[in-house]
Amino acid sequence: MSYAIQAEGLEKRFGETRALSGVSLTAEPGTVLGVLGPNGAGKTTTTRILATLIEPTSGHATVGGYDVVKQAHQVRQLVGLTGQYAGVDEMLTGTENLVMIGRLLGQSRRASKARAAELLERFDLVEAAGRPAKTYSGGMRRRLDLAASLVGRPQILFLDEPTTGLDPRSRGGLWNIVRGLTADGVTVLLTTQYLEEADQLADDIVVIDRGQVIAHGTSDALKAQVGGQVLEVRPVQASDAETVTAIVADLSGATPETVDGLVSVPITDPALMPAVVRRLDDANVPVGELSLRKSSLDEVFFALTGHHTDDVDAEADELVRAETEGARA
Amino acid sequence: MTTAALAPEHPLTRRVSPAAAVRHTATLAWRNLVQIKHNPMELVDLSIQPIMFVLLFAYVFGPSMTGSVQAYLPVVIPGIIAQNALFAGMSTGFGLNSDLTKGVYDRFRSLPIARSAPLAGRIIADTVKQAWSMFILLTVGFIIGFRIHTNPLAVVGAFLLLLAFAILFSWTSVFIAMKVNEPEKVQIFGFVVIFPLSFLSTAFIKSTHGIPDWLAWVIRNNPVTQLVEAMRGLLLGGPVLDHAVVALAWGLGITLIFAPLSLRAFKQRA
Numbered sequence: 400m401s402y403a404i405q406a407e408g409l410e411k412r413f414g415e416t417r418a419l420s421g422v423s424l425t426a427e428p429g430t431v432l433g434v435l436g437p438n439g440a441g442k443t444t445t446t447r448i449l450a451t452l453i454e455p456t457s458g459h460a461t462v463g464g465y466d467v468v469k470q471a472h473q474v475r476q477l478v479g480l481t482g483q484y485a486g487v488d489e490m491l492t493g494t495e496n497l498v499m500i501g502r503l504l505g506q507s508r509r510a511s512k513a514r515a516a517e518l519l520e521r522f523d524l525v526e527a528a529g530r531p532a533k534t535y536s537g538g539m540r541r542r543l544d545l546a547a548s549l550v551g552r553p554q555i556l557f558l559d560e561p562t563t564g565l566d567p568r569s570r571g572g573l574w575n576i577v578r579g580l581t582a583d584g585v586t587v588l589l590t591t592q593y594l595e596e597a598d599q600l601a602d603d604i605v606v607i608d609r610g611q612v613i614a615h616g617t618s619d620a621l622k623a624q625v626g627g628q629v630l631e632v633r634p635v636q637a638s639d640a641e642t643v644t645a646i647v648a649d650l651s652g653a654t655p656e657t658v659d660g661l662v663s664v665p666i667t668d669p670a671l672m673p674a675v676v677r678r679l680d681d682a683n684v685p686v687g688e689l690s691l692r693k694s695s696l697d698e699v700f701f702a703l704t705g706h707h708t709d710d711v712d713a714e715a716d717e718l719v720r721a722e723t724e725g726a727r728a
Numbered sequence: 729m730t731t732a733a734l735a736p737e738h739p740l741t742r743r744v745s746p747a748a749a750v751r752h753t754a755t756l757a758w759r760n761l762v763q764i765k766h767n768p769m770e771l772v773d774l775s776i777q778p779i780m781f782v783l784l785f786a787y788v789f790g791p792s793m794t795g796s797v798q799a800y801l802p803v804v805i806p807g808i809i810a811q812n813a814l815f816a817g818m819s820t821g822f823g824l825n826s827d828l829t830k831g832v833y834d835r836f837r838s839l840p841i842a843r844s845a846p847l848a849g850r851i852i853a854d855t856v857k858q859a860w861s862m863f864i865l866l867t868v869g870f871i872i873g874f875r876i877h878t879n880p881l882a883v884v885g886a887f888l889l890l891l892a893f894a895i896l897f898s899w900t901s902v903f904i905a906m907k908v909n910e911p912e913k914v915q916i917f918g919f920v921v922i923f924p925l926s927f928l929s930t931a932f933i934k935s936t937h938g939i940p941d942w943l944a945w946v947i948r949n950n951p952v953t954q955l956v957e958a959m960r961g962l963l964l965g966g967p968v969l970d971h972a973v974v975a976l977a978w979g980l981g982i983t984l985i986f987a988p989l990s991l992r993a994f995k996q997r998a
Contacts, residue, residue, distance in 0.1 A: 450838050452837055452838060472744065477740070486832050486835035488832050491763065492766070
């Protein structure tokens with residue numbers, strides 16, 4: 400089995416700052432690989448190395464079977480890149496932007512115009528096609544940027560935080576586009592800081608924190624790896640909460656948490672559920688709500704890193720600053 | 729789009745052929761020129777500002793400088809052409825920086841195109857803009873009484889010299905473009921450096937008579953003075969070669985320092 404994307408031990412230093420310290424990942428053809436992590440975790444640096452924009456300090460990567468450093472020109476013929484900042488020329492119209500890319504890729508004038516019209520139609524930009532991109536909304540710019548990365552019908556697509564800063568409707572629209580692409584057989588590497596996004600789109604997920612891969616697997620496998628499921632019980636009477644807590648703790652062997660009368664505990668054995676029901680019945684505790692659900696990716700992230708995805712922002716900002724300054728020094 | 733995305737349309741190439749590199753450069757030059765269509769302000773920059781400068785300088789300063797507007801034209805027209813070319817050179821850095829900060833450059837670099845094409849395309853587009861500005865300035869000059877005393881070949885020579893100096897000099901703006909995070913900062917640099925540089929030359933004066941010795945020394949040794957004197961020689965007659973050689977030597981010196989610095993800054997930035 401050959402991988403569409405394969406990276407081994409990628410390291411990148413910007414001056415004193417280590418942006419990546421050994422990132423390895425693989426993506427099979429036609430799948431979506433989600434690279435998940437907070438700001439400053441190294442997602443963008445990883446993407447830029449794989450898209451041949453920067454060279455790794457050490458380590459090795461192939462895209463479509465070609466080395467990203469030694470065969471960068473071949474890699475560039477296979478990939479499309481949509482960055483965190485929409486890489487479109489604001490002074491040009493939507494059509495002109497796409498025609499320019501088509502011409503740069505060696506298409507004839509006629510072919511590039513036809514391709515531009517096709518993509519503008521597909522991304523719902525027909526009405527705005529003749530306006531300079533600087534008049535576009537954020538969502539329209541992202542769509543144009545994505546269209547620009549598809550002009551050459553890439554086999555492998557890098558989407559670096561494609562929905563950051565978008566409203567929920569635009570985000571949903573982009574998700575549908577990504578699903579459509581994989582249906583066409585495109586391999587997608589998608590970085591995101593939204594757990595839901597990775598959960599929704601990715602076949603496989605790599606979790607990156609502080610320049611290192613801290614977990615990888617399918618969304619389900621990751622959830623299973625860190626406890627898998629959460630049992631939640633809400634007694635009808637709040638006064639029963641203590642009894643419920645005692646029973647649940649006894650059976651699961653873990654420490655339950657009670658928030659607003661809802662007792663929850665991570666469990667690994669689904670057979671626990673009937674036992675809990677029996678014991679609650681024996682204790683004569685009426686139950687208003689009883690559920691067994693998979694842990695959210697946020698809980699996964701917490702279990703893996705010891706911090707919630709929201710907590711890291713301040714820290715991450717500092718790292719991002721260091722990364723940017725390192726890049727500019 | 730339901731066409732298979734699996735197979736590439738063409739077999740992969742191993743490198744960019746010279747013919748393809750020329751096409752890439754042409755496409756990117758087109759891109760830099762077609763922008764003007766959507767940004768009329770740039771046309772103002774390229775046309776109205778030089779016209780305004782010529783008229784203001786000629787009619788306001790002319791009489792006190794040389795006794796009459798007509799006598800001042802041979803001084804001021806070549807001077808403003810030179811100053812304008814230096815300012816236009818700053819737009820190379822300005823455009824480069826907006827491409828870098830807005831992610832456009834990343835897109836170009838992710839494409840299988842010649843690495844030199846983005847910069848080469850910009851330089852070619854800037855050359856067209858330079859030619860346009862010089863044409864406008866000579867036309868306005870002609871209307872108000874400026875006359876070329878040499879031949880068409882010398883005028884072409886003047887343009888080529890101007891262009892060469894502007895391109896060599898614009899490495900300073902490219903370097904600044906690599907170092908700063910906003911295009912506006914490149915513009916500020918342009919004003920802070922080019923304004924004094926062009927005024928501390930013979931671009932707007934006939935002689936350094938009455939200027940303190942130390943300042944006259946600065947003016948005589950300013951590369952802009954050499955450029956302006958060579959331009960006067962090429963448009964009006966008089967010594968050309970000595971001035972042109974010194975001006976180009978300055979330009980080459982600037983390039984030798986700032987081109988490697990720019991490349992280094994670019995690598996660190998990327």
